[in-house]
Amino acid sequence: MNETKFQERIDAEKKIEPKDWMPDAYRKHLIRQISQHAHSEIIGMQPEGNWITRAPSLRAKMILLAKVQDEAGHGLYLYSACETLGISREELVKQLHDGKAKYSSIFNYPTLSWADMGAIGWLVDGAAIVNQVSLQRTSYGPYSRGMVKICKEESFHQRQGYEIMAEMAKGTPEQKAMAQDALNRFWWPSIMMFGPQDSDSPRTGNAMKWKIKRQTNDALRQDFIDKTVGQAEVIGLTIPDPDLKWNEERGSYDFGEMDWDEFWNVVNGNGPCNKQRLAHHKKAHDEGEWVRNAAKAYAKKQELVAN
Ligand code: 3HC
Numbered sequence: 001m002n003e004t005k006f007q008e009r010i011d012a013e014k015k016i017e018p019k020d021w022m023p024d025a026y027r028k029h030l031i032r033q034i035s036q037h038a039h040s041e042i043i044g045m046q047p048e049g050n051w052i053t054r055a056p057s058l059r060a061k062m063i064l065l066a067k068v069q070d071e072a073g074h075g076l077y078l079y080s081a082c083e084t085l086g087i088s089r090e091e092l093v094k095q096l097h098d099g100k101a102k103y104s105s106i107f108n109y110p111t112l113s114w115a116d117m118g119a120i121g122w123l124v125d126g127a128a129i130v131n132q133v134s135l136q137r138t139s140y141g142p143y144s145r146g147m148v149k150i151c152k153e154e155s156f157h158q159r160q161g162y163e164i165m166a167e168m169a170k171g172t173p174e175q176k177a178m179a180q181d182a183l184n185r186f187w188w189p190s191i192m193m194f195g196p197q198d199s200d201s202p203r204t205g206n207a208m209k210w211k212i213k214r215q216t217n218d219a220l221r222q223d224f225i226d227k228t229v230g231q232a233e234v235i236g237l238t239i240p241d242p243d244l245k246w247n248e249e250r251g252s253y254d255f256g257e258m259d260w261d262e263f264w265n266v267v268n269g270n271g272p273c274n275k276q277r278l279a280h281h282k283k284a285h286d287e288g289e290w291v292r293n294a295a296k297a298y299a300k301k302q303e304l305v306a307n
Pocket of ligand 1: 032033036037038040041044071074102103104105106124125127128131192193194195196200201202203204207217267
């Protein structure tokens with residue numbers, strides 16, 4: 001197999017499996033994207049975990065607990081898919097801790113009120129659904145199959161978030177104001193989840209050539225905006241973009257200019273919570289070392305017993 005044959009396989013919509021030959025650049029691109037996706041799932045547990053003890057009811061607490069546990073599982077699937085490319089979990093975590101690997105910018109914003117749990121479920125998981133439904137058709141087999149499972153759980157995440165926002169929007173004036181404030185703070189960071197504009201996206205060219213991505217950052221962003229504006233209108237909340245306007249000719253919403261300085265600032269580690277998120281992850285990882293050692297010792301003992 002060589003690059004020409006490999007590309008023919010990709011163009012013929014054949015999935016690439018771990019044991020198949022693949023160009024080093026394809027392998028590296030996938031390790032990069034899948035590991036950052038996995039890191040995002042795990043770091044993303046922090047902003048929501050922040051509100052588990054302060055949920056307004058037992059039902060709300062149970063739903064949020066279930067969602068945060070789901071995210072841990074998504075991280076597990078994605079780390080496992082990434083390991084099939086020949087990199088260890090330890091190395092992936094080290095890259096995160098050394099600042100060599102990224103995670104989604106969205107998780108570097110603080111969660112200041114209960115309504116933020118609604119905004120995250122509705123907008124962040126809503127954006128994730130748009131991105132991940134597309135990724136179900138990615139060319140790498142383990143990544144594609146992991147996406148199928150993850151997408152099924154994301155729809156629950158999005159619905160529970162939208163329910164929180166809908167309830168608050170029809171509640172007291174203070175509750176509606178809290179929901180609108182959460183929308184104001186999470187709208188633009190949520191559409192930044194789709195990455196830089198296609199013209200500024202160094203990875204999109206290869207990602208599309210190798211069918212790692214099936215749609216570009218801008219196309220997915222537009223799809224999310226078109227799907228979400230109506231949902232805000234139905235519950236009486238206002239999207240914080242004065243330039244948002246339906247364009248009949250395009251059949252899509254025109255929207256305002258994004259703050260790309262803010263985007264790259266957060267992506268490059270200088271967002272409101274970057275340092276806090278990484279410090280928390282390192283602390284939890286260090287405190288969990290005894291669990292990893294116990295699991296390894298148990299596995300070793302099982303191995304000895306079996307042989
Ligand atoms: N946050 C952090 N980093 C970002 C970013 C963002 N929103 N957007 C882009 N970047 C980084 C890229 O990782 C890349 O960094 P690298 O070269 O060091 O790897 C650089 O900025 C250039 O961006 P590109 O657009 O060229 O890179 P990609 O083509 O990889 O696009 C992406 C970025 C859209 C994040 C793409 O990697 C992707 O679709 N990843 C898979 C989905 C994913 O990771 N989603 C994150 C959200 S997690 C989530 O949804 C959990 C849910 O439960 C809430």
